[in-house]
Amino acid sequence: MDLAAKLLTTRWVVRAPIPLFRAGLGFLFGGRLLMIEHRGRVSGARRYVVVEAVEHEASDRIIVASGFGPRAEWYRNLLAEPRCGVSVGARRRVPARAEALAPDESRRFLARYAEAHPAAFAALRRSIVDATGEPDPEIPMVRLHLRPSR
Incomplete structure (x- = not known):
């Protein structure tokens, strides 16, 4: 396993930005990273995940990817309960709604991301x-x- 994969699968590493976002320091990441506050589909407990913005479609629409596929907990939680909160840049806990994209639309966004950030x-x-x-x-x-x- 390469170092990047090891880091991406190390819980404390991927969760490290969460306290920064919760403290109102999300602006340090520009708009590239954002934090999603969502509900556990079984427990109903508040959960947090920091992900990269694939594309800012508009000031009120952001595309994100589930890099670990359809089994990622945060992705499954948003499918079960699409109401969430988003912290990005200087904006904190903005009420939002998640919409899962169709596979063909997901592939188009991924191709654009790959072209913009090879x-x-x-x-x-x-x-x-x-x-x-x-x-x-x-x-x-x-x-x-x-x-x-x-």
Whole structure:
């Protein structure tokens, strides 16, 4: 397993940005990373995940990817309960609704991301393949509809 895959599968590493977002320091990540506050589909407990924005479609729509596929807990939680909160940039806990994208639309966004960020995509893809053991992993996408700022 390469170092990036090892880091992506190390719980404390991937959870490290959460306290920064919760403390209102999400702006340190620009708009590239965002935190989603969601509910556990079984427990109903509040959960947090930090993911990379694949694309900012508009000020109130952000596309994110489930790099570990359709089995990622946060992805499954959003399918069960699409109401969530999003912290991105200077915006904190903005009410939002998650919309799972169709596979063909997900592939289009992924292709655009790969074209815009070829080195990052190549490294991320290698890490996902290494971490999941799947040669061609499914990477579903979610569109987050943020309540517009007033």
